[in-house]
Amino acid sequence: MIFPMKIIDKINEKKVTVSFEIFPPKKQDAFDSVKNTAIELTSLSPDFISITYGAGGSTQSNTAELAAAVENAGTAALAHLTCVRSTREQLTESIGTFKSKGIQNILALRGDFPRDASEDENVFPSGLVHASDLVPVLKDAGFCVGGACYPESHPESANRDDDIELLKKKVDAGVDFLTTQMFFDNDMLYSFLYRLQSAGIRVPVIAGIMPITNANQVSRMIDLSNAYIPRKLLSICDRFRNSPNAMRQAGIAYATDQIIDLISNGVRGIHIYTMNKPDIAREIVRNVDSIVAAVNGESAAK
Numbered sequence: 280m281i282f283p284m285k286i287i288d289k290i291n292e293k294k295v296t297v298s299f300e301i302f303p304p305k306k307q308d309a310f311d312s313v314k315n316t317a318i319e320l321t322s323l324s325p326d327f328i329s330i331t332y333g334a335g336g337s338t339q340s341n342t343a344e345l346a347a348a349v350e351n352a353g354t355a356a357l358a359h360l361t362c363v364r365s366t367r368e369q370l371t372e373s374i375g376t377f378k379s380k381g382i383q384n385i386l387a388l389r390g391d392f393p394r395d396a397s398e399d400e401n402v403f404p405s406g407l408v409h410a411s412d413l414v415p416v417l418k419d420a421g422f423c424v425g426g427a428c429y430p431e432s433h434p435e436s437a438n439r440d441d442d443i444e445l446l447k448k449k450v451d452a453g454v455d456f457l458t459t460q461m462f463f464d465n466d467m468l469y470s471f472l473y474r475l476q477s478a479g480i481r482v483p484v485i486a487g488i489m490p491i492t493n494a495n496q497v498s499r500m501i502d503l504s505n506a507y508i509p510r511k512l513l514s515i516c517d518r519f520r521n522s523p524n525a526m527r528q529a530g531i532a533y534a535t536d537q538i539i540d541l542i543s544n545g546v547r548g549i550h551i552y553t554m555n556k557p558d559i560a561r562e563i564v565r566n567v568d569s570i571v572a573a574v575n576g577e578s579a580a581k
């Protein structure tokens with residue numbers, strides 16, 4: 280049996296890591312199908328697979344179940360955990376569940392401010408109101424801890440300087456590495472990395488790449504992330520909106536191009552938001568496997 284390791288050890292060991300994100304199903308009867316997706320993704324030998332928490336109404340215990348399935352398949356799992364609308368007891372219980380399943384890595388998140396919250400609801404009943412409050416709790420429990428960051432700033436941040444200053448608090452609270460929000464223009468990331476350096480933020484930053492394989496995804500992504508969509512990607516969506524196969528191929532090519540440019544420019548972590556589509560992840564990995572292997576001094580998988 281292989282014992283999956285802490286993600287920070289992998290990051291320190293390799294020149295480039297490639298990882299995936301999946302999300303648990305909204306409906307319980309789809310659990311087995313997502314579990315199969317997770318197992319299929321492990322066969323692509325990623326450095327880790329992250330599993331979102333609570334997003335889109337999915338049940339939170341499924342995060343732990345999927346993370347355990349990933350670990351049992353010999354791949355390190357990164358379980359996400361949010362503090363919004365959780366009591367201390369609920370957080371303690373979730374942490375205990377992750378521990379009992381052998382999960383060693385957690386992405387510490389605040390979670391989105393609930394849109395349906397009334398004026399008098401306390402949405403942070405645990406008293407942990409920022410990810411930076413959750414980080415020390417997880418570090419004390421012995422986890423390797425990641426945090427989220429936003430190359431184009433978090434939508435609630437007043438400006439980019441504030442965003443970086445508050446990100447530094449999160450890093451100083453003990454974050455081992457950061458994973459970025461999706462972005463479609465690599466220059467956004469390069470400028471962000473430069474600002475992190477200037478602010479003295481030195482932890483590894485893993486770049487989040489979302490392959491756009493369906494034109495309707497773009498408007499959803501803008502809603503979700505405020506991401507800038509370059510003209511090149513907009514043209515792809517406009518031109519191939521009604522040709523699913525062409526859109527899929529062009530979206531994979533766009534994501535591949537982004538990844539090659541990132542690796543060429545020294546970015547050391549690539550995290551693919553798979554949207555639970557292993558076939559797309561597989562094609563992207565195939566497109567870049569020799570590049571990743573060359574940088575890591577390995578031979579590419581067949």
Ligand code: FAD
Binds near residue numbers: 446
């Ligand atoms: P924080 O780090 O707490 O930041 C939120 C806002 O508060 C920012 O504007 C920040 O500048 C500010 N801030 C931070 N610290 C302080 C402080 N000490 N004092 C004052 N202001 C502060 N959501 C889910 O529900 N489930 C998931 O699984 C999930 N996974 C994600 C994975 C990644 C890689 C990313 C980028 C996002 C993910 N999200 C997920 C979305 C995330 O929950 C939202 O973006 C949320 O609005 C912010 O979470 P955070 O952890 O970045 O918050």
